[in-house]
Amino acid sequence: MKLIILDRDGVINEDSDDYIKSPEEFIPLPGSLEAIARLNHAGFTVMVVTNQSGIGRGYFDVGTLDRMHDKLRRLLANFGGHIEGIFYCPHTPDDNCECRKPKPGLLQDIADRLGVSLTGIPFVGDSLSDLQVARAVGAYPILVRTGKGERTLAKGKELGGVPVYTDLAECVEALLQQNL
Helix, strand or coil: CEEEEEECECCCECCCCCCCCCHHHCCECCCHHHHHHHHHHCCEEEEEEEECHHHHCCCCCHHHHHHHHHHHHHHHHCCCCCCCEEEEECCCHHHCCCCCCCCCHHHHHHHHHHCCCCCCCEEEECCHHHHHHHHHCCCEEEEECCCCHHHHHHHCCCCCCCCEECCHHHHHHHHHHHCC
8 A cells, every 4th residue: 555644734735823723724735735636646545644733722623623624625626636534633732642743643543544554654744743753653754845844944853864845746746756
């Protein structure tokens, strides 16, 4: 199985320090939906892993999150693409749960659901916690400059050996050329 795992906010859609709180605020980044469709057409199973502490903070509820994801699926279908699963953590950092990145709970859920090892599986993110969780399960961390990517690069922490791409579209192009 060819598998890839994507962070959501800042990789697929615009991010905001004030949280993405509604379907109206959920705006795909240029080229991201086409990139996911390209992955699908190349035989990849695409999974999404996202921290959504806005739920735990009371900024929006699970129903609203579901509507955001429904919007993502509808828009993606226009390009002939789909996402196999979206795994999210609704907790705040203070909850100290096992599913909030950089802890590996959500990635372990994906591995269990699919019955696969995540060793070497590409994980595309824009934050340090994305890189950390990828490494925690032996996945292949990749950083994009969109979302919080530039801030992550500026901090310069734990970037050794991590490829960096302008956005998801450039990342997918490189992955497809490498036949990962």
